[in-house]
Amino acid sequence: MSTRVFGKPIRRNEDERLLTGLGSYVDDISAPTAVHVAFLRSPEAHARIVKLDVSRAREHPGVVAVYTHTDLGEHDIELPLMIPHPCMPYPKTQRLLAHDEVHYVGQTIAMVVAESRYVAEDALELIELDYDPLPAVVDIEAALEDGASTTHTDSPGNVGAHLEQKVGDPDAAFREADVVFSERYSIERSAGMAMETRGVLADYDARRQELTVWDTTQAPLTIKGSLGSLFGIPYNKVRVKQPDIGGGFGTKVMFYPDEVLVPWAAIQLERPVKYIEDRIEHFIGSTHERKQIHDIEVAATADGVVLGLRDRFIHDTGAYIPYGIAIAQVAATQLPGPYRVPNFSVEFTAVYTNTVPVTPYRGCGRPQACMVIERVMDRLATEVGVDRVEIRRRNYIQPEEFPYHRGDILFADGLPVTIDSGQYDKQLDLLLETIDWEDFPAEKEQARAEGRYLGIGIANYVEGTGLGPYEGAHVQIEPTTGKVWVATGLTSIGQGLETALAQVAAEELGVEAHDVLVVTGDTQAMPWGVATFASRAAVVSGNAVAVAALEVRNKALGYAANMLEAATDDLELADGKIFVRGAPERHVTLKQVAIASNPLRYAFDDDARAATQFAPARRADGPQLPPGEEPGLEATGYYSPPHATWASGAHAAVVEVDIATGELTYVRYAAVHDCGTVINPMIVEGQVMGGVAQGIGGSFYERMAYDDTGQRRNASFMDFLVPYATEVPAMRLEHLETPSPLNPKGIKGAGEAGCIPVPALTASAIDDALSDLDVTIRDMPLDPCSLKAIIDAAPTR
Amino acid sequence: MSSRNVTVTVNGSTFEREVEPRLLLSDFLRHDVGLTGTHVGCEHGVCGCCTVRVDGEAVRSCLMFAVQADGAEILTVEGLAPAEGGMHPLQEAFKECHGLQCGFCTPGFVMAASAYLDEQQRADLTDEEVREAISGNLCRCTGYQNIVEAVKLAAKTMYGAS
Amino acid sequence: MKPAPFEYHAPETLDEALRLKSELGPEASVLAGGQSLVPMLNMRLASPEALIDLRKLDELRYINVADDAVAVGAMTTHRALERSDAAYSACPLIREALGLVAHAVVRNRGTIGGSVAHADPAAELPSVLVALGGKVKVRSLRGEREIAAADLFTFHFTTSLEPDELLTEISFPALEQGAGSAFLEISRRHGDYALAGAACVVSNGNTRLAFTGVGPIPVFVEGDDPDAAAAATSPSDDIHATADYRRQLVRVLTSRAVGLARERAQVSG
């Protein structure tokens, strides 16, 4: 019998190499002749450069070149606007190297190339830079006031984008409502902070006109296409490889100045050029996300059924808007969460500020939206006098209502929001059981008697995942090893894709997952595809692998039928062999079929010799490779989803607040996660737990702090507080599997989920812990000092 | 900026190199010796990705200069496994418990935890003890729980009865 | 983030180190465990012309536990002292505080001398030394002298050492019979520098407190009044907390640390 590998917690194929130090991250690629890059970055948030003199730096021993924008010639460009949208009045993207005006602390001004990074940094100190400071825009509310100074002096204001959207008739809903209230919620700026910073290594072979780039990007195919067209190198002579990558979280998708400048310099210098961003640069040069302020009005019945919402929010896009409205739009579409909300309007304004540009960070607008709607539910529960569980049940979309059409609001894939499936009540039941919801009041009371303040919080979310347009996969049975080779166009960013995709192929081909070799992130291995972002890899690539593997399976059965002189219907495929049902001794191995499928015969190994003992793989009298047939046992498959598939989850935590100090401790944590059919539950759990830890960071520890002049106040790991093991609680996880009807495998995405509900449920838990006081948390993240201030300001009930 | 001669033993092999005094031990190991399993995540002592063992003790290699390691015995993640090609019980446990995702932080965790296990020499580690022991290392992917499980499992394999 | 170039010296003896210190003057930095200095060098917040590395000075690595004091050589690592059971029995406050200094891997390299000489107002050990009423020995080519803890710390990151002097020994008074001590702190994450911390010693009805993170130097207070303690401090605002909040922490830490130290005094006495 074939062993099922799909759905099993199979240990990962990538682990052994990573655990023994044999991973190859960009900075691990050996390039002994490489020269090294350091950037002069703007020390000011907004300034006009009046003098930039690099002559002393150029003369410094060991310096190979120093470039400013004047050296770039035709490549003195602005980075592309990745996702255009008509609602952006003056979309701004960054120049590779600044001209006369800089727009945030950290912006690249000059590039030094030297024999070592040490020398390159020495040379930075020799560059003379003089500038006239300009007023910096930092506060997004002040930025929209009349007479506010502007982020870009050549723009009339700070509005990066403005969009109004409406579903149903919200105004009518407000007229009919029994309960109406409004609230203001906000979330602060944070960032992905992968443990590996970004990096690029480029090597140009002038004689062959070949450019090879190793890049920590999540989108190598985009980089390939862009570099090819920028530099006029034949498409197939640009190879972009994303080797092992030390975490992505959205930050590494693309496009940064160095991703163009480093290959450009390699072409100029005809030497390999390497740039490895350091941690401080990562804080000021790689993108951030999260800051939004929402003003929401709520209309509901006396029973607590939401009739309508009106939300207006402002979104900080930083100095540039390379991703257009992606984040704000995701926030807008996810605002109603798992709830019916028949009528709502969302109006957002993306605001330019003189801060690091904003692009999606794991969650991408969802933690903000989740915080808003879940806080609304908690408030509504209080308003109508039911508990937090009941209010949610009254508003959930019910199983029979799927597919649930939200109406005329477009998701990030440009298609109307249609939630494909879900079981929100069941999910909540499972959660309440896992966190011991029923027993909590007694636990709380007991703790209170000891002077300790415990609280419990819950939050739900839905997540549109698995966006198109498509992904592809190439699957081959290797004729020499008999192993399955799978190549995809997207990238593994540490989420176990090598194993998950291996499981998909293994299931179709009746082999073990560890006999499947998966290649990701090499544009030469699979030249078509999109990228890893938006929790889409498993859904879109997984189904593409299944398509290709199924075709290989069918080919294999066809060839084996010829070889065994049996009917295809009588054959079975298992354990890497194809055999005649009922007569297992009559079999060929997949490897032998792969060998036989190629008319070019060679006989270096036993299998190759054995393959010649069978009848030919093709029954043909004419040429050995008849028209329409291909040598080898391989196939390429593509999958293009009709629209996003919607994963969901519900999380809960018990927290303890020290009311004397404002300290917060997560006592325990539970999560129920529904990402449709699960390929590997171990990997999904890992993703969720990692996301939760990030969410905890975003609830009580991490915050990108700027002062009024746009200076970063905590650009180091000493002050930007990523939680350690001592800050993250033990977690209990449960899976619920509601298959997606949209794709053959029923898969939904899982990559971003974990972090989404954490700020919302933390706020809820703190309110509950402090139920003796009249406290409502509206702004996240908190810290002991701000929480203590809230406690002190609260009137005792 | 006179160069200096350093002689260090890394994973049992002796390396002699001319280095600038300012060369960080992390860069020396990665780029001069060519052992890139030791990673660099912050170069200011917080993340722990660069953790190696110097004369047995786990230390941050980004906070030491190569010249300071002159005469020292260094163990990096590449040298942890007892036999060529195999894995140390701790590495096995990380795989078994899914204690890694992107793997970038992993060598640092493994080296810090290996020193801890060697010091404790016992099977019955509590969650709290293990969390404290690995609290100098940041991981952005796993949420730590599976790392804690892995260290506990390794302790059981290494020091458990029978 | 790579350090600027420097001349490197690794003297074999204390005398040689003192000679270098006096010759090279303030342009040279002393390198002990490097856990504070090297991050600053890597970020180029400091770029001294020369480093005098004390790593070869085994004569500065010792823990002498006597009846009245634990005398520790400056180059003794945090971990070595933390592991010393003899030091723990004589003065339990040291191990308790060291457990809160960064993380084990940092303490493997960080030295007692470095922690004291660095004089970071947010660090734990200076407060421990002040609360206990300890002292240090410093040496230069001119000779040796003792400095009482109360006179050692003069400002943020500044001590009363002369430019040609090296810190050689730190002496922590042993806890008297029947006395109790406690070190408590509030930090953002475990192992971070404290937002505020309190070292407390109660003996013979006297209460001595020294606070971390709430002034330019460890703030010494006698007595157990939380408000008086808070009034004695001069914290400032930073990204992690306001001055007012830190003062509130001083109140809380005072009552908690005093309570714990008294409890321990009763148990041991």
Ligand SMILES: Cc1cc2nc3c(=O)[nH]c(=O)nc-3n(C[C@H](O)[C@H](O)[C@H](O)COP(=O)(O)OP(=O)(O)OC[C@H]3O[C@@H](n4cnc5c(N)ncnc54)[C@H](O)[C@@H]3O)c2cc1C
């Ligand atoms: C991630 C991280 C977290 C940390 N958290 C904490 C914490 O919570 N609490 C805490 O207290 N510390 C913390 N530290 C700092 C650590 O404790 C340092 O080890 C300590 O502050 C300095 O000791 P060192 O031996 O490393 O000194 P070095 O870094 O070598 O030197 C520090 C300074 O002291 C001077 N110096 C050193 N020795 C002498 C001497 N004998 N005579 C004269 N001058 C000398 C040096 O010139 C230098 O200016 C942390 C460090 C890191 C990397």
Ligand code: FES
């Ligand atoms: S790289 Fe050494 S601690 Fe981060």
Ligand code: FES
């Ligand atoms: S596994 Fe990616 S940082 Fe730990």
